[in-house]
Amino acid sequence: MSALLEVSDLNKHFGGLHAVKNVALSVERGEIVGVLGPNGAGKTTLYNLLTGFIAPDAGARITFEGRSLLGLAPHRIARLGISRTFQLCRPFVGMSVLENVIVGALGSELGRGTDLDALAQALLGRVGLTGKEQVPVEVLSYGDQRRLEIARALAAKPKLLLLDEPFAGLGSGEIEDLSMLIRQVHADEGLTVILIEHKLREFMRLVGRVIALDFGEVIAQGSPEDIVRHPAVIEAYIGRGNEVETEPTHAA
């Protein structure tokens, strides 16, 4: 059987900038895969290409469950079972927490009879936001907004969940909690997860495999343990004064 997601010859130029360069990767059902890379490595662009927000250069192949995603609009791709979160949370301002999750379910193929209110309530319970259903999203803490993003992405009942720097701006306790939530969702639903980070430390216990990007190219793939020792990864981080495994720094 083919992999859940298969990508080859993926390229994206922005003018003269080759932001994604000959990327090939495949993700099996049930994996948690990490995409690692310094700022500007092309990680978010990769997600934008996978989800139809931008079109790749000619010659790419992107298949999901054996079916090509090329040329499909984002909502079509979402309907096929790929949900994403954004690096910067994008809640629907002016709506309650509960309404935000319901909106997440609307684009999916849930049956007409689905009780969206109950579904959204249940998801908010899973991400630890019970009691905040009626709160306007603007007043949520940053950590709670990240949880809401995940609840909203899960509302569409995805087969593949793409998380873009879910730990950014969180303290270490919140990172632990969110990691546990991701692991639970993965275990309970057999959900396949791809997670972007630029610090390897956050990956170590969560992902089974890491794909390291630098300047748009895949420079290494392997277990987190192998990746920390990979010369190309060390060069990409240490060589430029970045961190591979040091203490994470977090916004207050």
Ligand SMILES: Nc1ncnc2c1ncn2[C@@H]1O[C@H](COP(=O)(O)OP(=O)(O)O)[C@@H](O)[C@H]1O
């Ligand atoms: N829409 C765009 N137009 C022009 N340049 C872009 C666009 N999106 C991203 N880039 C550039 O592509 C490179 C990769 O960006 P990005 O994928 O956001 O990196 P990452 O998520 O790994 O930090 C960066 O140099 C960025 O400035």
Ligand SMILES: [Mg+2]
């Ligand atoms: Mg990014």
